[in-house]
Amino acid sequence: MKFRILSAVTLALALCPIKAGQPPSELRFCLRAEPKTFDPLMVEDGNSETIRYLTGGVLIRIDRRTQKLSPELATSWELDRKGDRIVFHLRPNVKFSDGTPFTADDVAFTMKRLMDPATHSPAADPFRSSDAPPRIAVSSPLTVSIAFGAPVAGMERLFDQVAILSARSPRKTAAVLGPYMVAEYKPGSEILLSRNPNYWKVDSKGARLPYIDQVRLDIQQNRDIELVRFRRGELDLINAVDADTFDDLARQVPHSVVDAGASLESEMMWFNQVPNAPLPAYKLAWFKSTAFRRAVSEAINRADICRIVYRGHARPAEGPVSPANQFWFNASLKPHPFDPASARRRLESDGFQFRGGRLFDRDGHQVEFSLVTNAGNHNRERIAAMLQQDLQDVGVRLNVVTLDFPSLIERITKTFNYEACLLGLTNVDLDPSAQMNVWLSSAADHQWNPNQKQPATAWEAEIDKLMRAQAAETDNTVRKRYFDRVQQIASEQAPFLYLVTKNSLTAISPNLQNASPVVLTPQAFWNIEFLRKAPAPEGTR
């Protein structure tokens, strides 16, 4: 009997990742708000996405560094030439966090639940290429095929967002395949994730991953408090910091910040071209003129915005796709140059006249318009102030109007009672199909003139054609050709004036090892399994 008890204790100690006498290693950072769901198929917000990334196991992962696909729970896969069917070969001997074995049935269960219209899963929308439900066939415990009614553009990449659920586990969505599992949740306060004891990944030396025993996520809306806690050493990372904070931290806590280069976030402005917008006809005529839009674009000193507003942690934007998107970025595009003389020439060629330092259209109306943006965004307000001075130099009077966010959204999506708008853009998904809602003239998010029955211009018709063609094509080289042309048209016609692409800035505690932030989400902890905590010096913390 004694031997049995001793054996049980020894086994428990061996299985326990925490060495006796040592506190568990813990990574601690903040979520900006409560996650709206712990169900990985229902994720919509960034905080739930963080939980899904840390706990969910996926078949295919987009490697955040190389932006290429890497096998995870699927060791290999075959995509049909038509792009409507995929076969997965699954990793053997994998178990969920509660010990339930992982098989093809789990993939089938997850896909059925994902694609069930009653689930209303946001992650299902990109898969819905046709009305027909997908045909899912399990041919062996480790082989599953999924066939859709029509080709799905960039299908493999979409599986990065699909965390596999267990078909059999009584713990349902709480049984996970990712590196961590939810151990404790205190609403409004914190979420504790503990290491998944059955996580399948090992490092090059065969040691079980992840290295860190638990992750504590504090729910903290106030960024100033987050910053103060980081400086005190109470937090290990801040996933995204602004340029001002970045420079201040760089001065005060050396080696604690990383600029990973151009991110997927940009700032842009556009003019309202909605035909029935409550605007004077002459203003609509200005906004519909490509020469006017290009002239405004060339009057803007983007380099100054990067230098002053973003303290050098930004670059003039080339177009709709950031250079951070390695494959889809059209490298032949250049940012619109800062050239007030060229701007004046363009305006004069379009019938505008300069009198006494002011600009008038051919009917004698002084060129003046308002630019709306959301109140409270300090950087955006600074950009607006800089645009005001830049445009003043070419005789344009700009009125900057800051509105609370709901009022702004009401104006740009419902009443269309605005003239120009300054907002940010984040392309979370790298694939161009994710931008269909922006580029199709019939789309609701075609901001400058949404919901068109017929394309209003020839170039919008061409963009429609190209976007539909790339979505129906499976060869990425051909798709890239189509999408490059879309980017080129967008740059030439300037329906959006892309101003700057912001850099991805993160703060990482010097005690956190193996951290190498990237530009894709989640920037600082994309390689969570490999992060290690250096032992804190005695007397600290």
Added chain:
Amino acid sequence: MKRSQLVAALILAALFVWAMASGMSSASPQSRQFRELPDARPSRQFPLGTDDLGRDRLSRVLYATRVSLLLAPAAALMATLLAAVIGGIAGYFGGWWDKCAVAVIDLLLSLPWFFLLLAARALLPLNAPPLASLLVTYGLLSMLGWAGPARVIRAGVRRLRESEFALRARAEGCGSLRLLSRHLIPNLKPVLLAQIWTTIPVFILSEANLGLLGLSAGEPYPTWGGLLRDLQNPLSIRPEAFAPLAVIVIAVACFNLATPRGGLTT
């Protein structure tokens, strides 16, 4: 007048004169961006340094002071006049007039005025020039801010209406208009003055709140609230960035100290 009141009034007068003269004395206009000198330290050219866009901080503080010291008293005067008319009618005539006025006053006092201001501001025409939007902001403040003073004035008028001198005047055949203009209003002067003086700092702080949220005057015109936003980044605050805060504190304290403390004469 007490000594503290005198000192407060003198400080306000000095601030006002300095701000009004700033157009001539300041080295650079408040909206010009010296882009090569963002966040510059204090120097001879820029005594309070420059802000994050390279704009002269002193010019901006003085401009904002000028705006607030002109517009806040104007708005307070307007609110007090409204309050005098509505509170006076309610207090003097009583009956349905009083019931209606009290209902409106109670309604206004129960409304979350800050959100009302936000909503009203969102309805403004977008092409309103920045100065016009500032005028409208103060106009809205006066339209929403008369209810409190109106209640005080109503109570004062009711008390005066029942006073001996008013009864005597009525008994001697004095009409309503004459009674109001020759007897009641002169006796209400201390109350009206006190209301104006106490409303000014309320309006200054209200505008500062809106400005702090970026909802006061549009760029490029500075306001006290807008300038306080430089204090939002706790890591990079410089001493000179506290200048607008210091000016607000001084102005509000002086308005409170200088408020006449007289009561009703009955």
